[in-house]
Amino acid sequence: MSWRRWNYVLHRDIGFLCIGLTLLYAISGVAVNHIKEWNPSYSVERVETNVGPVVGNPADAATALMILARLGEPGKLESSYRPDRNSLQLFVEGRSITVDLPSGHVVHDRAIPRPVLREMNFLHLNHPKKAWTWFADLYAVALAFLAVSGLFMLRRDTLRRGLILTGIGVVIPVFFLFLYL
Amino acid sequence: MRTFLVVILLVAMFSPVTAFAKDFGKGVSLSEETAISSILDTPADYVGKKVKVSGLIIDVCSKRGCWIYLAGDRDFEKIRIKVTDGEIVFPMEARGKVATVEGVVESMVLTREEVIKRRKHHAEEKGVAFDPATVTSGETVLRIRGLGASIDGV
Numbered sequence: 001m002s003w004r005r006w007n008y009v010l011h012r013d014i015g016f017l018c019i020g021l022t023l024l025y026a027i028s029g030v031a032v033n034h035i036k037e038w039n040p041s042y043s044v045e046r047v048e049t050n051v052g053p054v055v056g057n058p059a060d061a062a063t064a065l066m067i068l069a070r071l072g073e074p075g076k077l078e079s080s081y082r083p084d085r086n087s088l089q090l091f092v093e094g095r096s097i098t099v100d101l102p103s104g105h106v107v108h109d110r111a112i113p114r115p116v117l118r119e120m121n122f123l124h125l126n127h128p129k130k131a132w133t134w135f136a137d138l139y140a141v142a143l144a145f146l147a148v149s150g151l152f153m154l155r156r157d158t159l160r161r162g163l164i165l166t167g168i169g170v171v172i173p174v175f176f177l178f179l180y181l
Numbered sequence: 182m183r184t185f186l187v188v189i190l191l192v193a194m195f196s197p198v199t200a201f202a203k204d205f206g207k208g209v210s211l212s213e214e215t216a217i218s219s220i221l222d223t224p225a226d227y228v229g230k231k232v233k234v235s236g237l238i239i240d241v242c243s244k245r246g247c248w249i250y251l252a253g254d255r256d257f258e259k260i261r262i263k264v265t266d267g268e269i270v271f272p273m274e275a276r277g278k279v280a281t282v283e284g285v286v287e288s289m290v291l292t293r294e295e296v297i298k299r300r301k302h303h304a305e306e307k308g309v310a311f312d313p314a315t316v317t318s319g320e321t322v323l324r325i326r327g328l329g330a331s332i333d334g335v
Contacts, residue, residue, distance in 0.1 A: 035244055035245070039243055039244050042243055042273050044243050044308060046308060046309075059256075078277045078278075079237050079277045079278075079279075081237055081239045081252045081259075082256045082257060083239075083257065083259075084257050085257070089239060091237075091239075091276055091277025092277070093277075094273065094274040094275075094276055094277060095276070095277075096239075096240070096276055096277070111243055111273035111274075111276075113273075125267060125270070126267070127270045
């Protein structure tokens, strides 16, 4: 088999292998690019309500349970913290409930993981580390191969157009480097 | 066989990743634990030194997971653990869990403008209002540059 044929076969098959990860990195890339405007992995909800003045010892678990009962909160109390003399922070299944004891004002913070997107970001941003680092490196090498092998697939009739478009693709990041660096 | 492969692929694509590692970063190796109250009482004794502390996680950076607040061993006290973005990522689910953290104690002297910038950033992250007029002077901030952590139950 000629080298051109090998180049074509490898480009095609490695390309197929890369489709899933390319989509993952592309979707997650857009999501994390806008991290200033939104939270790409969690939808953070903040609900304020009032349960009325709370009397009783804030260090006492019964006080915390009474607050949860007033809130109609079915979750299990995991732990609590006193940020100051007048406040009590309760943790229920990863959620935070902060109560101003004298007024009964409650701030309920809940972080809901964005389905699929959070998992994509988890991989894209290499949170797992370990073996995933090597796999992601392998994917980067595969992408580099696809880029270079693609150049060798240019035919005479598309050579000029291919070279111009490739040149534009190289010039664009260089332009932004001049603009912002 | 084809149907089986499609099912496996779909399950793999849409299954939530729940298995966050218990250990983060370099983990925890120091044997002696330091009370957060000791660091807050005599910071000069600890600045620049590596310590191991533990406490309840009372807040987590919701956007990048790049910091947590640990409750102190006394009421009303806490200390911030800051980690390098991306190197360690604390999940939001860690709130309310107990963490053991290892890192270097840092002391930062901030001007009023720096305090405003910092608090504004934190308020934006949490989606709460912030009034710069509430900051009247600069301050010294004590924190731990986290190198590794171990969190129970995440």
